[in-house]
Amino acid sequence: MSRQINWPELLAALSVGALGAFMVLKGSELSLGSLKRMGPGYMPVAIGVALIGFSAGLVIESGFAARRPFPFSWRPVLAVSVAMLCFAAAARPLGLIPATLGVVVLAALADAPFRPLRAALTGLVIATLGYLVFVVGLRISLNPFWW
Structure with missing residues (x-):
């Protein structure tokens, strides 16, 4: 294998680095506070x-790695992106459990x-765990279902 x-x-x-820099830039406009507060x-x-x-x-590691480039496929990128957008659009009107079930099934299309x-x-398992953690445990005001 060649080093390309x-x-x-x-x-x-x-x-990923650009996203991190954006977060640091925008986050530093707000009050940082302290570790205690x-x-x-x-x-x-x-x-x-x-x-x-x-x-x-990752940049350093990719410079030293001697391996073939992985084949790029649009299917996983599109499936996960569509799944996240659908969850954001469906969480409030449908409820947490149907939206979570939908996001997992849509993201599974990447495979x-x-x-x-x-x-x-x-x-179903992830939706149930999400309901128990966020609605029951953390008391976030998100309906589990649309009714």
């Missing part, structure tokens, strides 16, 4: 710094042999 630049991996790492800008800045660190590590039964069962 894996452009998709490098561009993905730089995109975190302000609204604390978490965006902390996550942004972590993303920049991951990005730097080449789509298995609808496994996707539905996984979605």
Whole structure:
């Protein structure tokens, strides 16, 4: 295997770094607060710094890796992107459980042999756990169903 630049991996790492830089920039406009009393800008800045660190590590690692570039496929990118957009649009009107079930089934379309039964069962488990954690445990005001 030759040492050639894996452009998709490098561009993905730089995109993660750009997102981190954006989060640091926008988060620093808000009050950071302190460790004992975190302000609204604390978490965006902390996550942004972590993303920049991951990005730097990925860029360095991709420069030393001697492997073939992975084949790029649009199917996973589109399936996961559509799933996230559908969840954002469906969470309030349909409720947490149907929206979570839908996002898992749509994201499962990214896998080449789509298995609808496994996707539905996984979605039901994740939706139930999401309901227990966010609605019951954290008391977030999100209806489990549309009724």
